[in-house]
Amino acid sequence: MFELSQLRCFVAAAEELHFGRAAQRLNMTQSPLSRQIQLLERILDVTLLERTSRNVALTPAGRVFLIEARRILRLAESASLSARRVAKGDAGRVAIGFTAVSGYSLLPQIVAQARAALPNIELELREMVTTDQVEALLTGLIDIGFVRPPLTRTEFETAMMLHEPLVVALPAGDPLQAKPTLALTDFHERPLIMYARQGAGYFHDMLTRQFDEAGVAPHYVQHVTQIHSMLGLVRAGLAAAIVPKSASELHLLDVEFRQLETLPENPVELYMAWRSDNANPALVAMRELCLHMAE
Numbered sequence: 001m002f003e004l005s006q007l008r009c010f011v012a013a014a015e016e017l018h019f020g021r022a023a024q025r026l027n028m029t030q031s032p033l034s035r036q037i038q039l040l041e042r043i044l045d046v047t048l049l050e051r052t053s054r055n056v057a058l059t060p061a062g063r064v065f066l067i068e069a070r071r072i073l074r075l076a077e078s079a080s081l082s083a084r085r086v087a088k089g090d091a092g093r094v095a096i097g098f099t100a101v102s103g104y105s106l107l108p109q110i111v112a113q114a115r116a117a118l119p120n121i122e123l124e125l126r127e128m129v130t131t132d133q134v135e136a137l138l139t140g141l142i143d144i145g146f147v148r149p150p151l152t153r154t155e156f157e158t159a160m161m162l163h164e165p166l167v168v169a170l171p172a173g174d175p176l177q178a179k180p181t182l183a184l185t186d187f188h189e190r191p192l193i194m195y196a197r198q199g200a201g202y203f204h205d206m207l208t209r210q211f212d213e214a215g216v217a218p219h220y221v222q223h224v225t226q227i228h229s230m231l232g233l234v235r236a237g238l239a240a241a242i243v244p245k246s247a248s249e250l251h252l253l254d255v256e257f258r259q260l261e262t263l264p265e266n267p268v269e270l271y272m273a274w275r276s277d278n279a280n281p282a283l284v285a286m287r288e289l290c291l292h293m294a295e
Contacts, residue, residue: 019033086281095141099148101246128145130147134151137156157273167258170257200226272287
């Protein structure tokens with residue numbers, strides 16, 4: 001089998017049609033260049049270049065082989081460049097887990113920034129609840145998770161990505177739409193769509209704590225796990241729901257959003273988590289991009 005060095009010698013000679021100029025181009029002397037081309041012709045059992053004392057010309061076989069030789073050299077250079085990029089973290093693949101709500105606003109921003117700043121890193125996106133993301137991080141299925149607290153695993157490193165307020169989603173015709181800002185007391189003994197403890201424990205516990213501290217007892221008409229399902233029920237007129245502000249990005253017809261007074265003002269937190277021993281070189285660049293966005 002021929003070697004890349006022989007292909008480089010042949011391509012240089014074929015393009016220059018002069019052994020002296022080809023040798024100079026490759027920073028070598030003419031005699032070794034000529035021997036490399038002779039070895040190549042012997043391996044292929046075909047004459048690639050016609051040589052006379054005055055000129056050099058490609059044979060028909062040489063013209064065909066020149067096209068393929070250039071392609072092989074380009075592929076070799078591309079493979080080398082790709083390997084270097086991956087090793088440096090400038091290329092590769094990063095698998096990202098995200099909750100449904102983070103997919104409304106934060107994730108699109110991250111994807112847009114990554115496409116512009118890290119075009120050679122491929123993103124694999126997986127929508128998962130926090131508990132599933134924890135398992136996926138542990139098994140290596142994902143490299144980064146956008147998760148809800150608490151996250152107590154010692155294998156993980158975390159960084160706060162955002163904290164946001166809660167808002168109220170109201171169905172068409174709800175009298176509470178007349179108020180620009182609502183309080184938790186507005187929902188005492190009123191119908192409300194609530195988060196299921198199993199599958200939406202973070203929001204369930206947060207709202208339960210908020211209502212208990214305010215001495216408010218809503219009438220829960222339905223328990224669901226996904227916020228988009230909750231908003232669908234609001235649109236159907238079932239009842240109001242309390243959701244993170246980022247959920248208002250959905251702009252559903254017949255659903256109005258109102259501010260909700262809470263303590264603290266921005267109780268909803270989202271963290272980025274990753275395994276501290278993750279050896280994926282592309283993770284470093286992706287993580288730094290996300291941290292910069294969170295500043």
